[in-house]
Amino acid sequence: MEANDSASEDEEVLLLLLLLRRCRRRRRAACRTTWTRQWIMRRQAQGVYANLVQELRAEDPESFRQFHRLDRQSFQDILTMISPYIEKQDTNMRSAVNPSERLAVTLRFLATGETFRSLSFQFRIGERTISAIIEETCGALYNAMKEKFLKTPTSKEEWLKIAEEFHQKWNYPCCIGAIDGKHIAIVQPHHSGTEFFNYKHFFSIILLALVDANYKFTCVDVGAAGREGDAGVFNNSALKNALNAKCLDLPPPENIQGVEYINEMHYHIVGDDAFPMSRTIMKPYPHRSLNTEERIFNYRLSRARRVVENAFGILSNRFRVFHTTINLNPDKVTGLVLAACCLHNFMVDKNKHTYVGIADTEDVENHTFTAGAWRNDPALVGLAPTLGRNPTREAKEQRRLLTGYFCSQVGSVPWQNHMTSL
Known part of the structure; x- marks a missing residue:
């Protein structure tokens, strides 16, 4: 009997609580006279x-x-x-x-x-x-x-057009794009620990991008946690998977005319020290004990790679949300970055002169470099440099061939010796 009485009392208490909750809801609804301020x-x-x-x-x-x-x-x-x-x-x-x-x-x-x-x-x-x-x-x-x-080229003809523009504008042969990755600052997501905490000591997601000779994004991979190193970001990217699977339909290796010992030059991407060197990615010589030829190669490669730095700089300068610490969860920031990249490419196509006017420039006569306005207020931080990577023999050979080409009568440019002596 006592057990039954106790159960009955519990039911009565529960019923009273439900009635009280319903009354409170009715009072709140009665007090709310409008749905909008x-x-x-x-x-x-x-x-x-x-x-x-x-x-x-x-x-x-x-x-x-x-x-x-x-x-x-x-x-x-x-x-x-x-x-x-x-x-x-x-x-x-x-x-x-x-x-x-x-x-x-x-x-x-x-x-x-x-x-x-x-x-x-x-x-x-x-x-x-x-x-x-x-x-x-x-x-x-x-x-x-x-x-x-924001479409990645999928045919040999599209890649050849990009390579021709790199050759005409930046005097670099067989280049299909410049690659770099940047940290975009965000507020620490809840319960994320140090997952998004990067080597520069702030929370971020990473934008990895391939850029053509006109500052346009041709391939982007957004959303990797800031904690990931360069190896993790690139090796897990869709671009790396596509390169390994050979599904980008890149043009076949090409013989460069004018220098007998250069042949079978592979079409490749130019990057900085954050990326592993291979036949499809060229990066500079390490900056120690460089001879004249190696300094010339580094200058010529960095001159072509400058387009990706400018693309990021223009993006963050025109869309200044990237100058702030974005207080959204990483998935929403990813959508925001993708939309901004589409808008960036649209404006380069439709209104390039006005939109990219803050990019780096070179003097027409002596090609003296003038930093673009975006460099005065940098917002995006690059990936950490590569450590302990030993390139393959084929990659080293291709870099050596490119070095010889840049120092040859056919491949050299008049101002390169002056620029590397500064």
Whole structure:
């Protein structure tokens, strides 16, 4: 009997608790008279998009470009591409944020790295809605643009075109791209320990990228934890797997005309000390006890490799969210980076002169190097250098052949001896 009484009392207590919880919910619902704050409800009449953005669009094209990092026509072109992905329906309770305003919010976040709260006050949109808009729009940008603006070459003809541009612009033969990896600062993810803590003592994810002669990304691998070393990042990348599987359809080795002893030059990528040297990746000689020929090779390789440094510098300078410590989880940062890479390639294609104007330059006559404006405010940190790697004999032989070519009458450039003596 005592056991039955005790069970009955427990049931009564549980029932009372449920009734109390239901009453509290009803009181809260009764107190809430509106679904949206009053100042947010005036978005369509008094928000930044409804006023300032429309004024800039009509009256000041340059300020419109600075606000969005896109000119008016580029903004409209991108909006046309992504509208089907982000358009929402109005409801009885509230009007949906239209695609144009969603794109404006996202571009403003990429351009400044402002907090969601700051953007909320500017655009009169709730913080959680801002967060959802930016995540969805970045996903839409990547999905709508990747096939045209972030596509890895898949045919010999496409690779040969890139190699020809490297030869014409940077005097480097058989090069299909420059590779580098950069750390993008993030706030430490919850319960992640030191997984994202890098050798520079901050938390990050890594962007590994292959860049063509025009500062465009041709292959990106984003999201590796900052703790990973250079070997782990590159060896686990899709690019390394594709190179090993020989599924990129690279052109066959080529005989370089003009120098008899150079033959069977493999098409390859140029990189720095962070990458293992092979026949498909060339890197500089170690910077100790270099002879004249080796210094010339290092100069010529670094001159070609400069395009990837500039690509990262332009990206972070135009989209200054990469100058901040991004307070999002790594998966969302990955989507943000992919969207920014698509926008970068789009702008290089559509408005290269204005967009890449902050890149490094060389004097036309003597090729004196002038650092680009982005180098005054570096935001992205590179990978750690390689330690203890012994290149294969074939890789060393290819570097020796390239060194001979750069020092030959056919392959040399008039200013290289002067540049290596500085």
